[in-house]
Amino acid sequence: MTKSATSGASATVAIPQSFGLVENQAYTMSARTYDGLDDSPLSVACPFTIDSTGPQSPPTVTSADYPECTATACESAGGVGKSGLFTLGAHGVADIMQYRYWFDGGPKVTTAAVAKGGGATVRIDPPPLEETLHLEDLTRGGPRTLHVVSVDQAGRESGEYTSGAGDDSVGGYKILAGSAPTAEAWWKLDEPAGSAVATDSTSHAHDLTTAGTVSNVEGSGDGGSAYSFGLSGTAQGPLAVDLRGSRTTVATVRLSAATGESTIVRHTKYGDPFLQDELYFDGATKKVCYRVQVGAATTANPPPRGEWEACAAAPSTLGTWLRVAGGFDAMRREAFVSVDGTRTASSVVAAYTAPTTGTGGLTALGDKELVGAADDVRVWNRQLRQNEIGALAVADAGRWDLDSSVEDATENQVKHPLDDSGPSDERWNDFGHVEGDLGSAYFGGTSSLSTSGRVLRTDQSFSVSAWVSLHKVPTNNMTVLAQDGTVQSAFYLGVRQWGTTPRWAFSMQNADSASTVAFTHAISTTDAVTDDDVGGWVHLVGVYDASAQTQTLYVNGVHAQTTARTARWQADGPLAIGRALYTPANGTTAQVDKIEGSVDAVRAYAGVLTPDMVERLYETQDGQL
Structure with missing residues (x-):
């Protein structure tokens, strides 16, 4: 084959049909140039194979660890997240080079065949259900469909593996995965x-x-x-x-x-x-x-x-x-x-x-x-x-549902029940933050609830959350949760007066000191507390990450602000609901920021709540993750 071209330019030439190229036959091609006087040496040979059609058959799939469900039998096997061996076969297609497989909604994984036209043995894990609210649902087994295609030497995919024949064929390799194994x-x-x-x-x-x-x-x-x-x-x-x-x-x-x-x-x-x-x-x-x-x-x-x-x-x-x-x-x-x-x-x-x-x-x-x-x-x-x-990543440190009860509902060996402080103000509501909730705690601005001792290590990572319903737009600070040191609370979750505007806030004191008073704040900068918030329920979460040296506020499951924080100190006093402990510079220590409103579903954790966990905590009706 010869093709003329301008000096210095490339040329494209079609192989004539008369050459009679054969399907799946390997060939090599070389080229050389001619300048009108002499021929150049031959180029390096370029190998190619004629492959004008994709795989004509889907792959085969078998597994002893996860037997395929049939129209008459479907036995539970393995477990969510537990690896099983699967054997993928070329189904007689000679130029299969790879296999690609995935579960519904999951990413595709590609693995090489052991040889051209050969199969592959791979380990595959049945996934959890993706759209789940409670974490325990992630471990539940059930039907799963594994999709498998083969890929030929030209990169073309076969049809998907199907079971059955004719009108009874079903796409995908269907299994019934058992529940996820517990810890070994x-x-x-x-x-x-x-x-x-x-x-x-x-x-x-x-x-x-x-x-x-x-x-x-x-x-x-x-x-x-x-x-x-x-x-x-x-x-x-x-x-x-x-x-x-x-x-x-x-x-x-x-x-x-x-x-x-x-x-x-x-x-x-x-x-x-x-x-x-x-x-x-x-x-x-x-x-x-x-x-x-x-x-x-x-x-x-x-x-x-x-x-x-x-x-x-x-x-x-x-x-x-x-x-x-x-x-x-x-x-x-x-x-x-x-x-x-x-x-x-x-x-x-x-x-x-x-x-x-x-x-x-x-x-x-x-x-x-x-x-x-x-x-x-x-x-x-x-x-x-x-x-x-x-x-x-978190451990329950305290859980107070406040359904006409001061009990700590965690399963910890050491529990932290609450003590009433001050007038009861007819303490208990017969309603909570969601319909069907049995109750919440009422605070009239003169009383609080607190534990008898320390709940959290405030010099380590911790997270706190609560539902709060204000009875008026605050004109002063109102603290929903705090933990006392000697003269200062280590943190204050609630409302802070930011200039003249009340805002949701997670604030932390830099030291347990009466002489030097300094805060770091994570503030809801876009949402002020207004008349629209009065009487409604708002979910607040404060997260302190001691390793990353940050504090973060979430409002109604949404990230509000993250602020750098390098100071760390341990507050060994009680955890309080409805007030804080504060000492102005060289002043008198007092319980302050008493809330006028209702509080429900208070949680304290050792460790860092992730954004996913914060959203789940907000979305769950019962506060159970």
């Missing part, structure tokens, strides 16, 4: 001082044995204690998680010093290849990371054959409790890490092989130069969704 192990770390065993509170008996420098300290806010680890401290036992599929590790940790890489939780599976997952703190960057390693030998610490790592985007503050999580998504082949309920990074694992030889393994808490404390460690043989991880 849960170490609350509430054992008495000097205990040699960290007890697994599940029925799976994954107890760990302590060694080295391990002691008991005050817990992270869950009402119990925590383990403090020195450089040599650890708690170890047999491997508690299956490293072949999706898994998640969640822990609460407070780092006291940055000393290289500090192991929070490590899972090791001996074999060839050797596997290891590690949730750790990088002392150099002060970031929490999750690492997946594939080793080349059966020894305990082989050089890695492959290593993938996901690290938090921002450094963490030493001395603050963090709710951290990490894991592996076997379906998407991603390692991920989360800090205080927010997923911050992920790393795609290019290749991953499960152990084929060797036995035994190890799960370890602490170890490898961890200097700090750990609390409430859990592992799952499934992937937890981000909103589940967000829910685990």
Whole structure:
């Protein structure tokens, strides 16, 4: 074939039909130029294959872990988030190179065939229901449809896998997934001082044995204690998680010093290849990371054959409790890490092989130069969704429904009932913030409710929320929730006079001092408190993130403002509803900001409520997440 062209220009030439190119036949083409005197050398050969049609058959799909539902049988199997093996086949199509699969509403995942025209074996996790209000619904099983197509060498997709034939065919591979498995192990770390065993509170008996420098300290806010680890401290036992599929590790940790890489939780599976997952703190960057390693030998610490790592985007503050999580998504082949309920990074694992030889393994808490404390460690043989991880980022510290009752409705061992302070003002309403609510507390501007002692660690991350109905437009500050120090409240959730305008606010005192008085505020800058708010119910949430050094206000489930805050101090007094404690510079300490209105469904949490959790708390009718 010859084509004339202007000097320096390119040329396009069509292959004549007379060449008789054959479907699925491989060819090569080379070219050279001629300048009127001489020919150039031949170009590098360009290979191509004639493929004018897409895959003529859909792929095949089979799974022993998740059998396909038929018209006559559909048995529950596996569980939401739990990996199962699926075998995808080319169905006789010779040039299949990839497979693409997804669940309804989920992202598509592409995996390579083992060879041209070959199949693929993949691990796939049935997802939770996406549109759920209560978090427990995320773990419920039910029908799921897996969609699968094959992709040929030209990038064309086949039709979707269907079951049945003719008019009885059904699109997609349909399964009935069981409910999500509960935690495989849960170490609350509430054992008495000097205990040699960290007890697994599940029925799976994954107890760990302590060694080295391990002691008991005050817990992270869950009402119990925590383990403090020195450089040599650890708690170890047999491997508690299956490293072949999706898994998640969640822990609460407070780092006291940055000393290289500090192991929070490590899972090791001996074999060839050797596997290891590690949730750790990088002392150099002060970031929490999750690492997946594939080793080349059966020894305990082989050089890695492959290593993938996901690290938090921002450094963490030493001395603050963090709710951290990490894991592996076997379906998407991603390692991920989360800090205080927010997923911050992920790393795609290019290749991953499960152990084929060797036995035994190890799960370890602490170890490898961890200097700090750990609390409430859990592992799952499934992937937890981000909103589940967000829910685990907080611990109930107090729950007062205020339905004609002062009782704390948490399940904590230590509860915080309320005491009435001052005139009752006919304390209880027979209505609440939603229809059907049994009641709320009434405040006439002269009284309050308070606990007998401390509820929150205000020098650590915490979140508070309440429903409030004002009886008038405030002309002064009104505090819905506060926790007392000696002369100041640590925080004030309610209404602040901002200039001459009353606004919803979450304010924090910088110190428990009568000589130096300074606040930081998160204010609703767009919504003033007006006559339209009087008599209606408004949901307020205040969040203090000690590690990120921020305070945030939410109004009716919507973010209002986030403000930087570096000061931290512990208020050891009671939590109060309906008033605050305040001392002006060199003045007299007094209970102030008493509210005129009604308050309902008060909540206090150790940890950071994520935006998703705040929205759920607002949307739920009963305040149950």
